[in-house]
Amino acid sequence: MDYKKISQTFWDQGYIIFEKFFSDELMDEYNNKILKHYGLNQNWEHTNEFISKSAVEVIPWFPYRESDGGFDGIDRHPEFNEITDAILKEGWENLYCMMMFSKAGSKGQAWHQDCPPDDPKKYNLNRLVYTHDITDETGGEIVIMPEAHKAGILPVGNPHDEIEGQLVFQPKKGTVVFLHGHCFHRVKPVKSDRVSSNFRAVPKGTPEDITDICVYRNMKYKFSTSEVIEERV
Ligand SMILES: O=C(O)CCC(=O)C(=O)O
Numbered sequence: 092m093d094y095k096k097i098s099q100t101f102w103d104q105g106y107i108i109f110e111k112f113f114s115d116e117l118m119d120e121y122n123n124k125i126l127k128h129y130g131l132n133q134n135w136e137h138t139n140e141f142i143s144k145s146a147v148e149v150i151p152w153f154p155y156r157e158s159d160g161g162f163d164g165i166d167r168h169p170e171f172n173e174i175t176d177a178i179l180k181e182g183w184e185n186l187y188c189m190m191m192f193s194k195a196g197s198k199g200q201a202w203h204q205d206c207p208p209d210d211p212k213k214y215n216l217n218r219l220v221y222t223h224d225i226t227d228e229t230g231g232e233i234v235i236m237p238e239a240h241k242a243g244i245l246p247v248g249n250p251h252d253e254i255e256g257q258l259v260f261q262p263k264k265g266t267v268v269f270l271h272g273h274c275f276h277r278v279k280p281v282k283s284d285r286v287s288s289n290f291r292a293v294p295k296g297t298p299e300d301i302t303d304i305c306v307y308r309n310m311k312y313k314f315s316t317s318e319v320i321e322e323r324v
């Protein structure tokens with residue numbers, strides 16, 4: 092792998108995608124494990140106000156916090172972490188591993204930045220891993236605004252409206268998307284049950300609560316207190 096080129100591409104675009112990076116066998120095993128978890132516990136974890144305002148309908152699960160992990164085939168994968176080394180040159184640490192489940196017929200996720208872009212040096216790195224194919228049939232495409240990690244704050248507007256220049260991706264099983272937390276992104280409406288996973292990393296020294304406040308086009312939302320902390324109009 093040309094790590095220098097990978098890093099350059101990431102920092103130019105705000106994201107970089109590796110198709111079918113992980114094996115089908117590993118992805119099938121993990122997808123089943125994730126579905127089994129949600130089969131046992133399919134409760135909405137967010138408040139109704141959050142769901143209706145933000146147009147996000149996702150049930151998160153933190154397997155390394157809530158149970159004994161079990162996804163080291165990704166978390167400890169040498170090349171996966173070497174790419175991370177190349178992108179976050181000054182050193183990094185794991186933030187958390189989050190599984191996300193969206194029911195068939197749910198809205199997906201509105202445009203957002205995972206954390207406020209006030210300080211360009213304070214951000215999270217998403218390492219999104221798709222354990223099943225995203226297709227026309229499943230919906231739930233990820234939409235990314237290239238180079239938006241350099242664009243400051245997400246413009247005010249309708250939560251799901253298209254933005255000129257956006258790119259729509261249908262990651263297949265085993266694909267990894269490295270995505271800067273300040274880069275605008277969203278998830279299109281979900282037609283069949285959708286699973287995605289995020290092995291979030293941060294540059295060394297980044298506060299642990301970096302993703303507590305999420306920026307949407309109509310508000311800033313604080314997860315720890317379930318509050319809209321700013322209406323954006
Ligand atoms: O599920 C996805 O494809 C994207 C999720 C997302 O926005 C995130 O993990 O920050």
Ligand SMILES: [Fe+2]
Nearest residue numbers: 203204205276
């Ligand atoms: Fe996100």
